[in-house]
Amino acid sequence: MKINVEVDIAESFAWHIDAAVTRLRYLYPDWSISADVAKVNVSVESDSQASLARREINYALYRERIRAEGAPLRELLLKSVMS
Template identity: 35%
Template sequence: MEMSDHPYRPVFYIDVAPSLAEYLEPAAARLSYMEDAFSLEIEQCRVKALVKTEITKGEVERKLNHALYREKIRSESAELRGRFLQMMIET
């Protein structure tokens, strides 16, 4: 089997929607200590995945998207969490 036919490739690129670009740094940082199978390098709205095991591009994309949306939700709910904590302190 030639390398091009195999789902395992040592390096591949994943495009990220510009609307999620601001969450790339924290998402990549989180994945860097959670994942041994790959590492990520950010290149504007594109991620370079350096694969260390036979993980597929689809699996890395799924994990990256999960981390991106997790960061988006965390960021967007920060004010609400702060108000909730303040309310709990006051009671």
């Protein structure tokens, strides 16, 4: 029996949902994942996977936000080092 996990997403992470969901689909191809502006829904096989899904969704969003917000700084650093 499938377990549906619904994770509410803070507005400050809304821009990063698509990239995070894409990464999760690659990492967990057995999960059925859908998303909208304020939620990510995942269907998993067990309670332990439900807990893992919540953790991985939040981690993927946080990771994507850090990557996106740090990109301009990394670019500036590379330009200054390579010049």
